[in-house]
Structure formats: C-alpha cells, structure tokens
Amino acid sequence: MADPIHQFVIQDLVPLHIGGVDLSFTNSALWMVIAAGLSSVVLTMAMSRASIVPNRLQVVAESAYSFVANMVRDNAGTEGMRFFPLIFTLFIVVLMGNALGMIPYSFTYTSHLAVTGALALFIFIFVTIVGFIRHGLHFLSLFSPEGVPLVLKFFVIPLEIISYLTRPVTLSVRLFANMMAGHLLLKVFAGFCVSLMSVSIALSLLPMAFNAVMIAFEFLIAGLQAYVFTVLTCVYLKDAIELH
Amino acid sequence: MEIESAKLIAAALALLPMAGVGIGLGNMFSAYNNAIGRNPGAVDLLNKKFMLMFAFTEALGIFALLVSLMILFK
Numbered sequence: 001m002a003d004p005i006h007q008f009v010i011q012d013l014v015p016l017h018i019g020g021v022d023l024s025f026t027n028s029a030l031w032m033v034i035a036a037g038l039s040s041v042v043l044t045m046a047m048s049r050a051s052i053v054p055n056r057l058q059v060v061a062e063s064a065y066s067f068v069a070n071m072v073r074d075n076a077g078t079e080g081m082r083f084f085p086l087i088f089t090l091f092i093v094v095l096m097g098n099a100l101g102m103i104p105y106s107f108t109y110t111s112h113l114a115v116t117g118a119l120a121l122f123i124f125i126f127v128t129i130v131g132f133i134r135h136g137l138h139f140l141s142l143f144s145p146e147g148v149p150l151v152l153k154f155f156v157i158p159l160e161i162i163s164y165l166t167r168p169v170t171l172s173v174r175l176f177a178n179m180m181a182g183h184l185l186l187k188v189f190a191g192f193c194v195s196l197m198s199v200s201i202a203l204s205l206l207p208m209a210f211n212a213v214m215i216a217f218e219f220l221i222a223g224l225q226a227y228v229f230t231v232l233t234c235v236y237l238k239d240a241i242e243l244h
Numbered sequence: 245m246e247i248e249s250a251k252l253i254a255a256a257l258a259l260l261p262m263a264g265v266g267i268g269l270g271n272m273f274s275a276y277n278n279a280i281g282r283n284p285g286a287v288d289l290l291n292k293k294f295m296l297m298f299a300f301t302e303a304l305g306i307f308a309l310l311v312s313l314m315i316l317f318k
Contacts, residue, residue: 178306
C-alpha cells in the first residue's frame with residue numbers, strides 16, 4: 001500500500017534540464033495548465049453567447065464575477081476595484097487548485113509550500129509597491145498607529161513591522177497546511193478502511209462513512225480557503241491604499 | 245526509549261493544541277447562535293464574518309494535525 005504522503009510527490013513528466021537548472025514539466029505543472037485551461041475555456045464559453053436572460057453556464061460565470069466583485073468592494077473599497085482582475089485571477093487559481101485536487105489520482109498544487117509561498121510573496125511585494133507608489137515614504141506611517149503615546153511607540157512599531165513581515169508566511173502556510181492536512185486525513189482514513197477489511201467488511205464501512213463526510217467537508221474547505229486567501233489579499237490592499 | 249515509540253508519543257502530544265481550538269470554536273459557535281437569536285436580520289452579515297473567523301480558528305487545528313501527521317509519516 002502506498003503511504004499517505006505519496007500523493008504529494010512531484011514527478012517529472014517531461015525531463016528538461018537547461019544549464020544545470022531543473023525545468024522539467026512536472027505533474028504539478030500539468031495540473032496548473034489544466035486549471036488555467038479549464039477556467040479560461042469555461043469562462044470564455046459561458047460569456048461567448050451572453051444574453052440578457054442568462055443560460056446555466058452564464059449564471060456560473062456571472063455569479064463568480066459578482067461574488068469576487070462584492071468581496072473586493074466590501075474589503076478593499078471602491079479604490080480597490082482597480083485591482084479586481086488580479087484578485088479574480090488569484091481566486092480562480094487557488095479555487096481551481098483546491099477543487100481539482102479533490103479528483104482521485106489528481107495532484108493538488110496548492111498543497112505545496114513552494115506554490116503558495118510564491119503566490120503569497122508576490123502579493124506581499126505587490127502590496128508594498130502599491131503602498132509606496134500611492135503614498136511615497138508616507139506609507140511607512142502604516143507601522144505607527146495614531147494616538148499611541150511616545151513611550152509605547154518603541155514597542156508598538158517593532159511589533160507592527162514584525163506582523164507586517166509575517167503576512168506572507170501566515171498567508172501561505174494557512175493555505176498549504178489546510179490542503180495538505182485535509183488530503184492526508186482522507187488517505188489515512190482510507191488506509192484504516194483497507195486494514196480493517198482483513199478483520200471484517202462491516203467494520204471497514206465505518207471509516208468509509210467518515211471519509212464520505214470528510215470529502216464533503218474538504219469541498220467546503222477548498223472553497224473557504226480560496227475565499228480566505230483572496231479576502232486577506234483585499235485587506236492587505238486596503239491597508240496599502242488607505243493607510244488604516 | 246526507542247525512536248519509533250518516541251515518534252508515536254510525539255505525534256499524540258502534537259495534537260494537544262486541539263483542546264484550545266475546540267474551546268475557541270465552541271465559543272465562536274455559541275456567540276454566533278446568540279447573535280442570530282437576538283438579531284435574525286443580521287444573518288447575512290454574520291455568515292460572512294463567521295465563515296472567515298471559522299477558517300482562521302480551524303486553520304490552527306489543521307496546523308496541529310499537520311505537525312502530528314508529519315511526525316508519523318516522515
């Protein structure tokens with residue numbers, strides 16, 4: 001029996017080494033391509049024959065759009081709507097990664113710290129650049145809350161800087177840990193099912209029933225984590241745009 | 245102590261933070277139900293905030309589970 005970690009192993013599909021750099025096309029990359037292709041095709045198909053009375057596919061695309069648009073407007077303000085394309089793309093990337101990972105024998109690319117870490121670092125650097133472009137050096141006042149006595153500022157400012165710098169870490173680890181632990185849990189319980197089978201078939205139905213519930217829960221988590229990831233991006237953007 | 249048994253004990257100990265997460269989630273659910281009971285009209289707003297907070301709290305439990313599973317399988 002393969003051990004539960006095996007599902008996260010990255011395999012080279014097309015080995016490719018250029019100048020000592022490993023540029024192989026891996027199963028992770030394959031599922032990213034599938035996610036990008038699937039979402040582009042579905043969204044384009046949905047809106048290609050758009051009508052005032054929407055058909056079923058159009059409702060899917062439009063509700064996804066208005067869901068993210070409302071999220072950005074609520075959390076980042078109307079100024080934040082300028083970054084709507086970026087936020088929508090982020091949401092779709094994370095959602096497709098989480099949801100496609102639920103297909104048996106597929107690969108969850110969001111379960112790797114390398115992927116979520118790159119996404120979170122990109123958001124962190126992007127938000128910082130937006131802040132500096134909009135406010136110049138005044139952006140640094142983000143670290144010094146108003147109305148704090150001078151003595152306390154010596155403690156508050158380092159804390160604010162640390163909490164700002166840990167943003168990419170918490171953002172990426174939250175997503176990666178949720179996806180990895182959830183998928184591990186599913187496979188561990190599937191393993192229980194197999195090992196109980198040798199004792200009695202009826203007993204092995206118990207972990208299977210639990211697994212069925214967990215799969216439904218995992219779908220909830222897949223959507224929820226994509227939502228949390230994008231909401232936090234919006235909150236960070238709001239900080240950079242409005243400075244508190 | 246043998247390394248294998250130490251590993252199992254560590255994996256079990258790593259799950260202790262679950263107690264705190266349980267308390268936190270219980271607090272949240274009770275506050276949520278309380279709020280809905282008092283003001284059923286605010287349910288849409290509450291749902292949105294609740295889902296976010298639920299994900300934050302639940303993530304801590306997941307971190308503990310992840311550490312435990314990593315000790316077991318690595």
